[in-house]
Amino acid sequence: MFLIISIVGALLSLDATVVGNFMISRPIVAAPIIGWILGDINTGFAIGIIFEMLWVNLIYVGAMVPINLTIFTTLVLGVNYTVPHRGDAFTMFVILIALPIVYLFKHIEILVRTWNSRMARKVDDCINNHKSACITFVMAYSITFFFLASFVYLIIVLPVTEQIAKVLYFQLPLTFIKALEASYSILPIIGFAAMFNHFFQRSLKHHKAAHNGQQH
Amino acid sequence: MIQNRDLFYIGLRSFLLQAVWNFERMQNVGFVFILKPLLKKFTNDKEGYFNALKRHLEFFNVQPYMVSIIAGLVVAYEERMKIEGVDFTKEIRTLKSTMAGPLSAIGDSFFWGTWRPFSALIIILLFYLTQYRHFILGAYYSNEYYFLILLLFIVCYNIPHLYMRFWGVFKAYHIGTKVITYVRRWHDFKVYTRIHLLALILLAAGFFVFMIVQNFNISTIFALVGLEIVFIIANYYKVSVVKLIYITTVIVFLLVLLRIIA
Numbered sequence: 001m002f003l004i005i006s007i008v009g010a011l012l013s014l015d016a017t018v019v020g021n022f023m024i025s026r027p028i029v030a031a032p033i034i035g036w037i038l039g040d041i042n043t044g045f046a047i048g049i050i051f052e053m054l055w056v057n058l059i060y061v062g063a064m065v066p067i068n069l070t071i072f073t074t075l076v077l078g079v080n081y082t083v084p085h086r087g088d089a090f091t092m093f094v095i096l097i098a099l100p101i102v103y104l105f106k107h108i109e110i111l112v113r114t115w116n117s118r119m120a121r122k123v124d125d126c127i128n129n130h131k132s133a134c135i136t137f138v139m140a141y142s143i144t145f146f147f148l149a150s151f152v153y154l155i156i157v158l159p160v161t162e163q164i165a166k167v168l169y170f171q172l173p174l175t176f177i178k179a180l181e182a183s184y185s186i187l188p189i190i191g192f193a194a195m196f197n198h199f200f201q202r203s204l205k206h207h208k209a210a211h212n213g214q215q216h
Numbered sequence: 217m218i219q220n221r222d223l224f225y226i227g228l229r230s231f232l233l234q235a236v237w238n239f240e241r242m243q244n245v246g247f248v249f250i251l252k253p254l255l256k257k258f259t260n261d262k263e264g265y266f267n268a269l270k271r272h273l274e275f276f277n278v279q280p281y282m283v284s285i286i287a288g289l290v291v292a293y294e295e296r297m298k299i300e301g302v303d304f305t306k307e308i309r310t311l312k313s314t315m316a317g318p319l320s321a322i323g324d325s326f327f328w329g330t331w332r333p334f335s336a337l338i339i340i341l342l343f344y345l346t347q348y349r350h351f352i353l354g355a356y357y358s359n360e361y362y363f364l365i366l367l368l369f370i371v372c373y374n375i376p377h378l379y380m381r382f383w384g385v386f387k388a389y390h391i392g393t394k395v396i397t398y399v400r401r402w403h404d405f406k407v408y409t410r411i412h413l414l415a416l417i418l419l420a421a422g423f424f425v426f427m428i429v430q431n432f433n434i435s436t437i438f439a440l441v442g443l444e445i446v447f448i449i450a451n452y453y454k455v456s457v458v459k460l461i462y463i464t465t466v467i468v469f470l471l472v473l474l475r476i477i478a
Contacts, residue, residue, distance in 0.1 A: 017234050017237060018237075019232060019235065022370065022373075022374055023370070028336050029370065032366055036359060042362065052336050054457045054461075059328045061324060063239060063242075092465070096465060099458055113237060113238055114238070114239060116236050116237060116238035117238040117241075119245070120238045120245050123245050123248070123273065124270075127270050127273065132265070135248055138236055139236060142235050142236045143232075143235050175476055176469060178472045179471075179472040179473075180465070182468045182471075183469075185430065186443070187461070188426055189440060189443055189444055189447060190447050190460050190461065190464065192419065192422070192426070192447075193447030193450075195333065195337065195419055196416065196419055196444075196448055197448055198333055199415040199419065203408075203409050203413055203415075206406075206408040206409045207405070210405035210406045
C-alpha cells in the first residue's frame with residue numbers, strides 16, 4: 001500500500017509547483033484522494049480540511065520554499081491507516097511526529113531547485129551549441145527528477161515513520177493519549193482561527209486600499 | 217502569421233512554466249519552452265532562432281497564471297519584429313522585467329490570497345454540513361458524493377485560473393499593452409473586501425456547524441469560542457501554526473495531568 005500512496009503522493013506533489021498548479025496538491029484535494037485509496041474517504045476529507053484551514057496562508061511565492069503540504073498529508077494519512085481501529089489520539093500523534101520529518105523534504109526541495117540551476121546552465125550550453133531539443137529534454141528530466149525525489153522520500157519515510165509512531169505510541173501513558181485526543185479536537189479550532197485571520201487581515205488591507213483610492 | 221491554434225498552444229505550454237524553476241533565473245527555461253515553437257516561426261535562419269532563444273533565457277519570474285499575458289505581449293512584439301523588421305529586443309526585455317512584478321501582485325492577491333481560500337471555504341462549509349446531516353440526522357453519503365464535493369472545489373477554483381491562462385494570451389496578443397486595463401478589473405479592492413466579508417460570514421457559519429457536529433454543550437461552546445479568540449490573537453501576532461499545534465498539545469497535556477492529580 002505504501003508503494004501506491006507514494007506514487008500518488010509524488011504525482012500530486014508535482015502540481016504544487018512543477019506542473020499545472022491546479023491546486024490538486026492542496027490537502028483539501030490530496031487527502032480525500034489518498035483516503036479513498038486507503039479505503040476511508042471521510043477521514044481523509046476531515047484531515048484534509050483541517051490541514052487546509054491550518055495552512056491556508058502557505059503558498060509558494062518567489063524563492064520561498066515552504067513545507068510541502070502534499071507530502072505531509074500523504075505521510076500523515078499513510079501512517080495513520082496502518083493501525084486498525086485507530087483513534088483521534090493516534091492521528092494527532094502522527095501529525096506531531098510527521099511535522100519535523102516533513103521539514104527534511106523542504107531541504108530536498110531546495111536541493112532539487114539548486115540542481116535545476118545546473119540544468120538551466122546546461123540549456124545555455126545547448127543553445128550555444130545550437131541544440132534546441134535540449135530544452136524539452138531538460139523539462140522532462142526536471143519533472144521526472146522532482147517526481148522521483150518525492151517518491152523515494154515517501155517510500156523511505158513512510159515505513160520509518162510508521163515504525164516510530166507505533167513503537168512510541170504504544171508506550172505512551174493514558175494521560176498523554178487523553179491529551180492527544182483533546183488536542184486533535186482543538187486542531188480545527190486553530191484552523192478556523194488561521195482562516196479568520198487570513199480573511200480578516202486581507203479585508204482590512206483591501207478596505208484601507210479602496211478607501212484611500214490606491215487602485216493601481 | 218499567428219493562428220488561434222498557436223496561441224492556444226502557448227496557453228497549454230504555460231502549464232509547464234515552473235518545471236525547471238531554479239534559484240538563479242527562476243522560470244527562464246519554462247518561459248523559453250512556452251515560446252519555442254513560435255520563435256522558430258518568427259526567425260528566418262538558424263542563427264536568429266538561437267539568438268532569440270538566448271534572449272529569453274535571462275531571469276524571469278511571474279505568478280504562473282499571469283505568464284499568459286506576458287507571453288501574449290512578447291509574441292505580438294516578436295511577430296512585429298519579423299513583419300516590420302524593427303528591433304524590439306529592448307522593449308521585450310523592459311516589458312518582461314517591468315510587468316512581471318505588478319502582474320504577480322495581482323495574481324497572488326486574487327488567485328492565492330482570495331479565490332483559493334474562498335473556494336476551500338465553500339468546500340469546508342459543505343463538508344461540515346454533510347457531517348451534520350450524517351451524524352445528527354443520520355443521512356448516509358456515498359464516496360461519489362464526496363468526490364462531487366472535491367470536483368466542485370477543483371472546478372470552482374480552476375474556472376478563473378484556466379480563463380486567465382488562455383484569455384490572457386489571446387487578449388494580450390490582440391490588444392497589446394492595453395490588456396492592463398482589463399487585468400486591473402481583476403484587482404478591484406472593493407470586490408476583494410466584499411469577498412472577504414462574505415468569507416468571514418461563511419466561516420462563522422462553518423464554525424457554528426462544526427460545534428454542533430462535535431455535540432458540544434453550551435458551556436463548552438463558550439469555552440471554545442474563548443479559545444478561538446485566543447488563537448485568533450496568537451495568529452494575528454504571527455505565531456506560526458506549527459508552534460500553536462505543539463503549544464496546544466503541551467498545555468492540554470498539562471491540563472489533563474492536573475485534572476488527574478486533583
